[in-house]
Amino acid sequence: MQITSSVVAFIALATARMAAATVNPVALSPANIAVAGLININDFQGFGLNVVNNTVVEAGEGTAVFVFPSRFSNSVNQEWAFIPQGSGFRIANGMNLSLSLSYPAAAYGGNPYGAELVVSSKFPATFALQPIGSSGVTVRIVEVTSQFALTSWKAVAGMLGAPAILAEVNASLQPQQTWTLAAAPIV
Incomplete structure (x- = not known):
């Protein structure tokens, strides 16, 4: 009898855990934007926004941010x-929450147009999320001060990843300026 109740309790716990893992951590509507937990930010190619570093050596001030294939999505570099x-x-990056998305010119209030993304603890940028479509998980990520959008470029043959920059919001760049937010895998 005790074994049966233990098995039932374990199944209930496992079911609750699985259900919790499938809950969308992002709530996007024009009136409400909420993002909970660690998130993967994926571009139009399915590549994830990634701090260019490995998980053994911690990223530092000014480390570049690129997009890399989703096979790296279990890495804290993409959380x-x-x-x-x-x-x-x-x-903020999941590897070090004091490091946030920024751009090199932020240190002196310069123009971020075309700037490649970096992480910074001293000069973090603030971003707004603009919902795209009705999926509830696709957004345009716009730097608040400049109104430039996070933009990903198509990976070039022979290169593992692609740059992520800030560029003017532009209808012709819609695919490159559309990002999908997903719960980071639990590892």
């Missing part, structure tokens, strides 16, 4: 936390 900042979010 991000959305930390509310006024009307937007600071997007």
Whole structure:
């Protein structure tokens, strides 16, 4: 009898855990934007936004951010936390929450147009999420001050990843400026 109740309790726990893992961590609507837990940010190619580093050596101030194939999605380099900042979010890396998305010119208030993304603890950028479509998980990620969008470029043959930059919001760049948010895998 005790074994049966233990098995039933274990099955209930496992079922609850599986159900919790499938809950969408992102709530996007024009009136409400909420992002919970660590998130993978994937571009139009299915590549994930990734701090260019390995998980053995911690990324530092000014480390570049590229997009890399999703096979790296179980890496903390591709896990991000959305930390509310006024009307937007600071997007911090799961490997080191003090390092957030930024751009090199942020240190002196310069123009971010065309700037490759980096991580910074001293000059984090604030981003707004603009829902795209009705899926509830696709967004345009826009830097609040400049209104430039996070933009991914198509991977070139022979290269493992592709750059992620800030560029003007542009209908012709819609695919490259559309990002899918997904719960980071539990490892």
